[in-house]
Amino acid sequence: MGLANILGKVRAEAGEHWVFRFANGLEVHTDPFMRRDTGRVLPIGGPQDVILNRLAQKPDLVLGKHVLDVFAGSGILGLMALKLGAAHVEFVDINPRACEFASENCRRNGFAEGRWRVTRASVEDFQIARPADLLLANPPFVMTPAGIEGTLTSRAGADGNAFVEMLLRRHDELLAPAGESIIYLLQLVAGGEPLIARDLRLVRNRRARFTPVQEVIAPLEHYTSGYLLRFPQHAEQVRKWDADLRARHGEDLGVQHYVLRLLPRGDEPTSWSVENDLAVEFGEGFVYPAASLRDLALGRVAENFILPG
Numbered sequence: 001m002g003l004a005n006i007l008g009k010v011r012a013e014a015g016e017h018w019v020f021r022f023a024n025g026l027e028v029h030t031d032p033f034m035r036r037d038t039g040r041v042l043p044i045g046g047p048q049d050v051i052l053n054r055l056a057q058k059p060d061l062v063l064g065k066h067v068l069d070v071f072a073g074s075g076i077l078g079l080m081a082l083k084l085g086a087a088h089v090e091f092v093d094i095n096p097r098a099c100e101f102a103s104e105n106c107r108r109n110g111f112a113e114g115r116w117r118v119t120r121a122s123v124e125d126f127q128i129a130r131p132a133d134l135l136l137a138n139p140p141f142v143m144t145p146a147g148i149e150g151t152l153t154s155r156a157g158a159d160g161n162a163f164v165e166m167l168l169r170r171h172d173e174l175l176a177p178a179g180e181s182i183i184y185l186l187q188l189v190a191g192g193e194p195l196i197a198r199d200l201r202l203v204r205n206r207r208a209r210f211t212p213v214q215e216v217i218a219p220l221e222h223y224t225s226g227y228l229l230r231f232p233q234h235a236e237q238v239r240k241w242d243a244d245l246r247a248r249h250g251e252d253l254g255v256q257h258y259v260l261r262l263l264p265r266g267d268e269p270t271s272w273s274v275e276n277d278l279a280v281e282f283g284e285g286f287v288y289p290a291a292s293l294r295d296l297a298l299g300r301v302a303e304n305f306i307l308p309g
């Protein structure tokens, strides 16, 4: 039996904002998805819902804990942790607009000032007050061909791993040994392995569990044709990006969404596995069915797209 979706999320519009309300009373404002601004603040969609439902279903994960929400955006992940009883949440984002949304969202929900702090900085070098008990992250992860400017929320270098690598390099410093991380990712998959698996050597003595969110791995072709459709003026760079990825990682290159959990530190060297436990650990109904994967790829590409004015 899987976990039910208990979020009760509904979306409304209020002036220039999108407003998301949850069954437990949390209210979070974001920018609308297509705001013409490379610094727009991300609305709440599938990736966030998967993590939020796990927290709502298992509040002991956050109750009384010190939580770090890196790449915070609107603050949605840390805001849910505060709503569920976290002792303190530290939000970190490089975008001043995101920091304003996160602060306003904390105030809007009446969270006492002593329970949260918003830091405008890069995850690469921000100063932490204390290692966290729980780290939550939905970093920029969209593979982005060179020459496409993209958006702050989503562009993540040619292979999509620029920011998760940045995070893994600091992971052991940011998280207490007994703490754990929940990180949402989009990954190129070569030979059944998410590319980021090879960088887990940056993390000491933890078990890493990758939970696939798609029913099946999608062909890279969906993303290439998505870029060609949205960015025809960059067609040459898109084709070169596709060819370079295949030259580096093999012709049989796919794409999968995962939630990555890094469990508390133990005695064994870091190891990883792929576990088909989405329904049991996060909730039923969050899986992306095979038939939706072309549209999903188009949607991810659209995260990097600014409508012409």
Ligand SMILES: C[S@@+](CC[C@H](N)C(=O)[O-])C[C@H]1O[C@@H](n2cnc3c(N)ncnc32)[C@H](O)[C@@H]1O
Residues within 6 Å of the ligand: 041, 042, 043, 044, 048, 070, 071, 072, 073, 074, 075, 076, 077, 092, 093, 094, 095, 098, 121, 122, 123, 124, 137, 138, 139, 140, 141, 152, 153, 154, 163
């Ligand atoms: C995919 S969005 C996620 C936002 C939010 N956590 C959510 O789930 O809705 C990624 C966020 O990372 C921020 N970001 C990009 N580069 C960053 C960096 N070097 N350090 C900190 N934040 C960064 C962006 O401004 C954006 O708000």
